Amino acid sequence: xxxxxxxxxxxxxxxxxxxxxxxxxxxxxxxxxxxxxxxxxxxxxxxxxxxxxxxxxxxxxxxxxxxxxxxxxxxxxxxxxxxxxxxxxxxxxxxxxxxxxxxxxxxxxxxxxxxxxxxxxxxxxxxxxxxxxxxxxxxxxxxxxxxxxxxxxxxxxxxxxxxxxxxxxxxxxxxxxxxxxxxxxxxxxxxxxxxxxxxxxxxxxxxxxxxxxxxxxxxxxxxxxxxxxxxxxxxxxxxxxxxxxxxxxxxxxxxxxxxxxxxxxxxxxxxxxxxxxxxxxxxxxxxxxxxxxxxxxxxxxxxxxxxxxxxxxxxxxxxxxxxxxxxxxxxxxxxxxxxxxxxxxxxxxxxxxxxxxxxxxxxxxxxxxxxxxxxxxxxxxxxxxxxxxxxxxxxxxxxxxxxxxxxxxxxxxxxxxxxxxxxxxxxxxxxxxxxxxxxxxxxxxxxxxxxxxxxxxxxxxxxxxxxxxxxxxxxxxxxxxx
Numbered sequence: 001x002x003x004x005x006x007x008x009x010x011x012x013x014x015x016x017x018x019x020x021x022x023x024x025x026x027x028x029x030x031x032x033x034x035x036x037x038x039x040x041x042x043x044x045x046x047x048x049x050x051x052x053x054x055x056x057x058x059x060x061x062x063x064x065x066x067x068x069x070x071x072x073x074x075x076x077x078x079x080x081x082x083x084x085x086x087x088x089x090x091x092x093x094x095x096x097x098x099x100x101x102x103x104x105x106x107x108x109x110x111x112x113x114x115x116x117x118x119x120x121x122x123x124x125x126x127x128x129x130x131x132x133x134x135x136x137x138x139x140x141x142x143x144x145x146x147x148x149x150x151x152x153x154x155x156x157x158x159x160x161x162x163x164x165x166x167x168x169x170x171x172x173x174x175x176x177x178x179x180x181x182x183x184x185x186x187x188x189x190x191x192x193x194x195x196x197x198x199x200x201x202x203x204x205x206x207x208x209x210x211x212x213x214x215x216x217x218x219x220x221x222x223x224x225x226x227x228x229x230x231x232x233x234x235x236x237x238x239x240x241x242x243x244x245x246x247x248x249x250x251x252x253x254x255x256x257x258x259x260x261x262x263x264x265x266x267x268x269x270x271x272x273x274x275x276x277x278x279x280x281x282x283x284x285x286x287x288x289x290x291x292x293x294x295x296x297x298x299x300x301x302x303x304x305x306x307x308x309x310x311x312x313x314x315x316x317x318x319x320x321x322x323x324x325x326x327x328x329x330x331x332x333x334x335x336x337x338x339x340x341x342x343x344x345x346x347x348x349x350x351x352x353x354x355x356x357x358x359x360x361x362x363x364x365x366x367x368x369x370x371x372x373x374x375x376x377x378x379x380x381x382x383x384x385x386x387x388x389x390x391x392x393x394x395x396x397x398x399x400x401x402x403x404x405x406x407x408x409x410x411x412x413x414x415x416x417x418x419x420x421x422x423x424x425x426x427x428x429x430x431x432x433x434x435x436x437x438x439x440x441x442x443x444x445x446x447x448x449x450x451x452x453x454x455x456x457x458x459x460x461x462x463x464x465x466x467x468x469x470x471x472x473x474x475x476x477x478x479x480x481x482x
Contacts, residue, residue, distance in 0.1 A: 009033050009034050009035045010034055010035065010056040010057070010126060011034070011035045011036075011037070011055040011056050011057075012029050012034045012035065012036050012037075012055055012056065012057045012058070012059070012122060012126075013036075013037050013038075013039065013045060013048075013055040013057075013058045013059070014026050014029070014036065014037070014038045014039070014058075014059045015038075015039045015040075015041065015042060015044075015045045015058065015059065015060040015061065015064070015069070015072065016038075016039075016040070016059070016060070016061040016064070016088065017040050017041055017061065017064040017065055018061065019040070021061070021088075021111070022038045022039075022040070023038070024115060025059065025115065025118060026038045028115040028116075028118065028119055029118075029119060029122060032119045032122070032123070034122070037055070041064050041065060041066050041067070042060075042064060042066055042067035042068070042069070042071065042072035042075075043066050043067065045058075045060075045072065046067075046072070046075065049076075049079075054076070054079075054080045054083050055083070056084075056126055057083075057084050057085075057086070057122060057125060057126045058076065058083060058084070058085045058086070059085075059086045059088060059109070059118075059122075060072055060073065060085060060086070060087055060088065061087075061088050061089065062087060062088065062089035062091065062096060062100070063089065063090075063091065069087055069088070069089070069100075070087075070096075070099050070100065070103055073085055073087065073100065073103045073104065073105060074103055077103060077104040081104070084106040084125050084126065085104070085105050085106055086105065086106055086107045086108075086109055086121060086122070086125060087100040087105045087107070087108050087109070088108075088109045088110075088111055088113070089108070089109075089110065089111060090110070090111035090112070093150070093151070093162055094150065094151055094162050094165050094166065094191045094195065095150075095195075096108075097162045097163050097165065097166030098165060098166040098169050098191075098195035099166075099195075100166065101166040101167055101169070101170060102166075102169070102170060102195065106125045107121055107125055108163050108166065109121060110159045110163075150187070150191075151184060151187050151188065151191060152328065152331055152332050152335050153325060153328040153331070153332075154327070154328060154331065155320075155325040155327050155328050157320040157324065157325055158320070158325060158328060161188070161317065161319065161320075164317055165188065165191050165192055165195065165317075166195065168192060168315055168317075169191070169192050169193075169194075169195035169196040170195075170196065170197070171315075172286060173314045173315050174267070174286070174287050174288070174289070174311065174312050174313075174314045174315070175189075175192060175288045175289075175314070175315050175316070175317060176252075176288075176289050176290070176291070176295075176312050176313045176314075176315070176316045176317070177189060177288065177289070177290040177291075177316075177317050177318075177319065178290075178291060178292075178316060178317070178318045178319065179290070179292060179318065179319030179320075179321070180292050180319075180321045180367055181292050181366065181367065181369070182322075182366045182367035182368055182369030182370055183319040183320070183321060183322070183367045183368060184319060184367075184368050184369075185250065185290035185319060186205060186248060186250060186290070188290075188317060188319060189203075189205070189246070189248040189288045189290065190203060190248070192246070192288060193245065193246040193248075193286075193288075196246070196286070198244065198245050198246055198286060201242075201243075201244035201245025201246070202241060202242055202243075202244070202245035202246075203242075203245055203246050203248065204238050204241045204242035204245065204246070204247050204248065205247075205248040205250065206219060206220070206238050206247070206248070206249055206250065207250040207251055208249055208250065208251050208252060208254055208255045209250070209251035209254040210251075213256045213259075216255070216256070216259055217258075217259055217262070217275055218235060218237065218275050219237060219238060220237050220238055220239060220259065220262075220263070221237040221239060221262065221266075221272050221273070221274055221275060221281075222234070222235050222236045222237030222239075222240055222274040222275065222277075222281075223235050223237075223274050223275035223276050223277070224274050224275070224276040224277040226276065228275070228276065234274075235274075237274065239266060239272065239281075239283050239285055240281060240283060242283070242285045243283045243284060243285060244284055244285075245285065245286070246285070246286045246287075246288060247285050247286070247287050247288070248288050248289075248290070249287060249288070249289045249290070250289075250290045250291075251290070251291055251292070251293075252289040252290065252291050252295075252312065253291040253292075253293035253295055253298055253303075253304060254293075257303070257304075257305065260304065260305045260308050261305070263308060264305065264307060264308045264311060266283075266285075267287060267308075267311045267312070268311065270282055270283060270284065270285075271283070287312070289312045295309050295313075296309070321364070321367050322364040322367045322368055322370075322371060323363050323364055326360050329356070329359050329360050329371065330351070330356055330359075330360075332368060332371055332372075333351060333356070333359060333371065333375055334351075336371065336372045336375035336376065336379075337349050337350075337351070337375050337378070337379055337387075340375060340376045340379035340380070341379060344379060344380060346379070347385050348385075349378065349379055349382055349384075349385050349386065349387050350385060350386055350387065351387050352386055352387065352388050352389070354388060354389040355387045355388050355389050355391065355392045357389070358389045358392040358393060358396075359371070359374075359392055362396060374392070374395045374396060377395040377450075378391050378392065378395045380450075381394075381395070381446055381449050381450060383471075390442065394442065394443075394446050417436070421436075441473050442473075444463060445459070445463070445473055448460075448462050448463050456471065
């Protein structure tokens, strides 16, 4: 424990079991003029708190022996609700950030952090000694039992997103999520619901682009029996289903203009009529909308109501595309491969360095969803427990690449092969026959395994070769792929 001799300065406590972190942070705060004391755990800080007044500000790590930082936060807030607490952690995810803010933390500081940023944060958070105002402590929501896939990431952009979700989950505000297709917009919406006081209520999702325009009104607001041809019974719409919870409207930019008007009234007044109904329905629903489109441009084109945009866009969250957070690819791929292994009941497959490099170099136009699909294909089709660059290359070229498009025309792939061969020969390449034969073998083997869902004996029979030959060729391709 350390103490500064300046008794006029504001008091700051630092609780962290990592001695190095504790030392450098305490030193930086002292240099900034604060009186600082350091503690190696929650027990030491609570013992000191029993014998003297609370500090003006407290920094606490999350993962520590004994009581962790969130337990310490609960105890501090129960006894001293006005005490500002900054929670620190190297494990920045939605659960930890939301738990910190739900417990009353003033801020969340991701490790490793810049000392200047930590001091600036203290200066911004720390109230003046005579200006502490009483504030209500956010009520802790009971944790839900949600088992949906979780957001994964440790890059600065994702850490900032997790902090934003942690804060916004507690606020009854409409949120507009912007992001390219496949970035995980529904996962963000579900996290906002799961960490909110509405967690015990329903989470209802609707992709407005997936419902025909003539049916969308009924899906949103419901209809009465006889409201239109085929409406034989009353149908409860998504707004009623989400009462007391959260309604997630994906691809909101595709909503027809007449329905935008009805949606605006529900958002403004919390009430609506079912299609063909006369009973006014009142609901308490938090609406979270998402789109991959530029809604401002749609407003300028007259395709989206400006007043609806303002109503939805109280807070906007932007999801970065995967190409902007390539450092998350390894973690994401390991997560997807592990999930695939559990589903397929097989040993988890590992990526070689060359395979990971191939994944990092891809542009991922389909973002995280594309990466997930690629990992599932590799988990099902890779010949061994080690995934090489050849496996990645094969998986990335399935589902719409040049090889697939060429398959529709028996002559097209031959023309492409001929053009490629002429170019390579003109460049002085040698040994093309062996290279092409190996690539053709691999393409045929992988296609057969995909069609037969990995059953090698059936794949060999479909190709007219023995199973041992198929296994040998797969092994040769794997060795070449690294």
